[in-house]
Amino acid sequence: MTVVLDHPSSASDAEIARLDLPKPYLLFLGDAADTTFLKTGRGLRDWAPDLCVAEHKCPGAAATLDLPAMTPREAYAAGARALVLSAASIGGAIRESWIPDLLDALEAGLDIISGAHDRLGDIVPLRQAAQAHGRRLIDVRTPPPGLPIASGRRRSGRRLLTVGTDCALGKKYTALALAEAFRARGLAADFRATGQTGIMIAGRGIPIDAVVSDFVAGAAEMLSPDADPAHWDVIEGQGSLFHPSYAGVSLGLLHGSQPDVLVLCHAHGRDRIVGLPEFALPSIGRAIEVTVQQAQLTSPGVRCAGVSLNTAGLSDEDAERAIAALTIEWGIPVADPMRRGPAFDRLVEACLA
């Protein structure tokens, strides 16, 4: 651990070190049998429709995102500048059967964007074709170079970070929904992506969990640089301070983000860390107390505005009942961003209060 002197992040640094993706996209669905295998594609269609020009898939593939079907050449003519691997969830493999379509895309003038575990550049025919056609192969799980050590310097502008009692319960969707709601109220707000799907949706970002640990807080500083005092950066959280595998990632992101406001994300009924049942989740009160305490190191005035409750699987009626009951039990605004309405409006107002 080397002690490094003040190295402020700035908008210009950010332009350098943030992944900035070619846009708009042709979504490649591969040979997915149904949309459950299209997590990335559904996220893009739902949250970045204006980035999604068309879809393309292997012959005979059944799944569709109900976007116009175009070949890479047609999509390029329609303005697309990148093909996005949209089949399977982030971290999956690149299938042999997709290569011909990917080669077509490079030849048609499209770059290729992937969140898969396999690196595009490690696939020889793709690397050769990209070189031959002057195209980029972009692995969004690879962090950009030039990330700084965090300085802890206070930055201008306002920041909100979504945090969680566990992984995989809606931190990305909550941040997207809040940024959208802020903009709907006429405020300047940017969603700041820290994971692969989020980066594709935002068209830029930094994959925090792939950053070398010494630079995590610095990457978070760079991701939300100095901004207009009224501007909101709504930052996608990662992991959980209560997860034995990932808490360090979450803490570095928390410190570098310097949030003015936290929104705690929780999944209704979940009481154990997913995959690690011997680890119980903290109570909501405890989770807020510990997270705020940790956040105060770099953001002394930080507060938690409310709880984003993932009620997937509950009927609208049961969800509404649960949200009403927990709002009283926890004494703080509670809403499911996937179910817009008065509760969500109250959560948004609490963030902006």
Add this chain to the structure above:
Amino acid sequence: MTVVLDHPSSASDAEIARLDLPKPYLLFLGDAADTTFLKTGRGLRDWAPDLCVAEHKCPGAAATLDLPAMTPREAYAAGARALVLSAASIGGAIRESWIPDLLDALEAGLDIISGAHDRLGDIVPLRQAAQAHGRRLIDVRTPPPGLPIASGRRRSGRRLLTVGTDCALGKKYTALALAEAFRARGLAADFRATGQTGIMIAGRGIPIDAVVSDFVAGAAEMLSPDADPAHWDVIEGQGSLFHPSYAGVSLGLLHGSQPDVLVLCHAHGRDRIVGLPEFALPSIGRAIEVTVQQAQLTSPGVRCAGVSLNTAGLSDEDAERAIAALTIEWGIPVADPMRRGPAFDRLVEACLA
């Protein structure tokens, strides 16, 4: 952040993924003018004398570690198997003027070990000579491959982790001194290195701050695998939970280490983070409270045994007086491991209690 199911670390994994260095060493002092430029070399001489066969330097260089002077060929004949770049502190550059000596070492049959920022393999003549002679170029700041995601699974054996109120105040030396004291009491104890100098001293380890953030806790689990119930792993801490740049690294190391015992390291009179004067250090009581609270996630029975106080710069008399006063003020054993005596013995006993 992907949710990963239980992936226990084990001794066999550890053998695979831990850096294991060729030993013993020829210490290369380069062209250092005096020993203040030999931080790495002094650490090796002081803490791993049996690994230090000899020293070698550029013609006319003034500094010495008072080891026998040998050429690479002589050192190889005397049993040395690696030349260690011992000039300048970790993170420095590799000087042009050193290359001829490094080429001699490779030709003499020695591998080269470096903690410098420059990668040995990026220096073309070194890479070519290493290939030609079948030698290894080992950058100890490069983590080994195959690190797992942390599982949080409780491991057998006993563990002590040194933590700090800041960086650069003695976490490595404290861990080395405690491991030595444990062994002097007839206990089985290993120093577990997490930084470059520590790795050279131990001959193995993992450079935690260079590990991708998702794998930091997993690396810490791998570094101190299941062991005999009476065996102590004394783990070198990194950073500080109170440092705005590095707290995430420290938390991942804390969670993966599953310490039974913590020793808090502090520098006498320091009240601000080095290099970031706007950040005040916590009180000792607060530092212990927060660190123990965080450690309980993976080690519910964890306790802080005492404070390792760096009194460098104080006279023996002033140091003794300060240690006596702070032992009363803080209500916990306090000692400077660099000043052996009754206070240090009490700290050791408190660790073993």
